[in-house]
Amino acid sequence: MSGHDHPHEGPGRTASPYALRIRAIESLLVEKGVLTEAEIQDQIEYMDSRSPANGARLVARAWVDPEFRRRLLADTKAAALELGIDASGPVEFVVVENTPEVHNLIVCTLCSCYPRAILGRPPDWYKSFEYRSRAVREPRAVMREFGHEPPEGVRVAVHDSTADVRYMVLPMRPEGTEGMSEEELAALVTRDSLIGVSVPRAPARAR
Amino acid sequence: MERPHDLGGEPAGPVDRREHEVEDWERLTDAITIALDRKGVKTTDEHRRAIESLPDYRELSYYERWAAATENLLVEKGLLSRKEIDARAEELSRAWGER
Numbered sequence: 001m002s003g004h005d006h007p008h009e010g011p012g013r014t015a016s017p018y019a020l021r022i023r024a025i026e027s028l029l030v031e032k033g034v035l036t037e038a039e040i041q042d043q044i045e046y047m048d049s050r051s052p053a054n055g056a057r058l059v060a061r062a063w064v065d066p067e068f069r070r071r072l073l074a075d076t077k078a079a080a081l082e083l084g085i086d087a088s089g090p091v092e093f094v095v096v097e098n099t100p101e102v103h104n105l106i107v108c109t110l111c112s113c114y115p116r117a118i119l120g121r122p123p124d125w126y127k128s129f130e131y132r133s134r135a136v137r138e139p140r141a142v143m144r145e146f147g148h149e150p151p152e153g154v155r156v157a158v159h160d161s162t163a164d165v166r167y168m169v170l171p172m173r174p175e176g177t178e179g180m181s182e183e184e185l186a187a188l189v190t191r192d193s194l195i196g197v198s199v200p201r202a203p204a205r206a207r
Numbered sequence: 208m209e210r211p212h213d214l215g216g217e218p219a220g221p222v223d224r225r226e227h228e229v230e231d232w233e234r235l236t237d238a239i240t241i242a243l244d245r246k247g248v249k250t251t252d253e254h255r256r257a258i259e260s261l262p263d264y265r266e267l268s269y270y271e272r273w274a275a276a277t278e279n280l281l282v283e284k285g286l287l288s289r290k291e292i293d294a295r296a297e298e299l300s301r302a303w304g305e306r
Contacts, residue, residue, distance in 0.1 A: 018274040019232035024295035025278060026239060028287050035242050043238035043245075109215030111255055112269070121237065124226045127269050133219035145222055160215065163251045 050120035052191035054085045055168060058095075058118070059194070060186035063173040072170065073097060080118060087117035096159055097170040098196075103150040105143070105196035106159045106167040107135035113161035115168045119194060126195065136160065146197040169196040177203050211264040212255075233270040240277050249280050257283075 029035045058080060062069035072079040076093035080086075087093060093115055096104040108114065109132045114122035125131050134142050139156045143149055150156060159167040171193045177185060180203065192198035229237075243249050257276035261267065267275060281287040 016232065016268065016271055018236070018271045019230070020296050020300055021278060021292065022232055022236045022239065022274045023299055024292050025274075025281065025287065026235060027299070028291060028295055029239065029281075032286070034248065034286060035239065035246065039242050039246070040235070040238050043242045044234050047234070047237060047241075107215075110212050111258065121229060124269075125222050125224050128222060129214055129265075130219040130222045133214045133217040134222070137216045142222060146224070163255060 047116070047121060050116060050118065052119050052189075052194060053186070054080070054083075054118050054120075055115075055191070055194040056186040056189035057083055058085070058168075059170055059189045059200075060182045062170055063177075063185055064182050069170075076168070085118060087115075089117060090164070091117065092165045093118065094159075094165060094167050095170050096157070096167055098172045098199075100154070100172075102155045102157050103196065104157050104159060104167075104169045105135060105139050106161060106169060107132060108161040109133075109136055110160075110162075113163055113166055115166040118168060119191065123191070143197055146192060148198045169194050171196075171200050174200050174202050210259050211261075212259045230270075232274075236270045236274045236277070240273055243277065243281075248286070249277075249284070253280055 026035075026040065030037055030040075058072060061083065062072050068079065068082070071082070072095050076095050077087050080093075081088075096106075098104055106114075108126075112122055112127040114126060116122070131142065136158050139158050140149055143156075161167055171189065173185070174188060177188070184203075188200040188203060190198060190200060193200045240254060244251060244254075254273075254276055257279050258264070258272050260279075261272060261275055263275075264272065278287075278292065282289055282292075
């Protein structure tokens with residue numbers, strides 16, 4: 001199955017020879033009773049239902065509820081379940097908290113490990129050779145490409161994920177958000193801020 | 208010997224921040240791979256090892272690596288043979304072509 005020579009790894013490529021092959025594998029696995037059609041469909045729906053909105057809800061709750069924040073940092077899966085987000089399974093989750101002293105960034109240098117059970121499938125760039133190579137050596141340069149750079153003097157901590165341990169960033173609550181509702185706060189939390197390449201949106205100016 | 212997946216700290220160019228909509232076959236590849244884990248047919252670590260052993264690692268797209276690795280593991284474990292996958296792919300291709 002090798003030997004095709006068109007350029008790869010860029011987004012938007014279609015008509016891969018593997019598209020046909022995985023359909024063939026699906027058909028055989030179902031025929032032999034290794035997997036059922038329902039199990040495959042359930043898994044597709046499970047992943048489609050995961051999204052960064054889950055992470056945003058966890059962060060917003062942690063911002064308004066110090067006790068929840070404590071639980072989120074101590075036992076992420078249990079805290080997620082409180083909000084109806086089922087991240088059960090063998091994978092461990094660790095939430096790393098940004099502070100005025102430390103900014104956290106997550107990467108998986110070896111592959112693409114990501115808190116999928118909470119945030120869904122990782123973005124293309126997270127899986128790219130460039131991000132995986134550079135995030136551990138020059139995280140500030142990488143963050144600059146995403147339009148963010150922590151102030152000088154802030155330590156940047158890079159967390160290299162593994163198959164067994166997945167990280168998510170708890171960003172700092174933006175200034176000027178006093179009095180905002182949990183829902184309004186969640187709307188400020190971007191996917192990229194949960195990975196640490198960026199920070200949450202600033203609130204719209206007070207009218 | 209350094210393997211192709213061991214990229215941490217290597218020099219590299221700018222990060223391409225464009226994203227593509229996940230295609231149906233990619234969602235299927237994702238689902239089959241994870242469903243096989245849940246069934247206990249294989250583990251995440253086995254899948255990683257299979258990905259890291261792909262000779263064309265750098266040429267394949269992300270979900271092509273997943274699909275190729277899952278196929279190799281299924282063959283390795285004796286659950287499917289390369290021959291029957293080839294044959295079924297051929298059948299599907301013909302069926303689709305006739306539509």
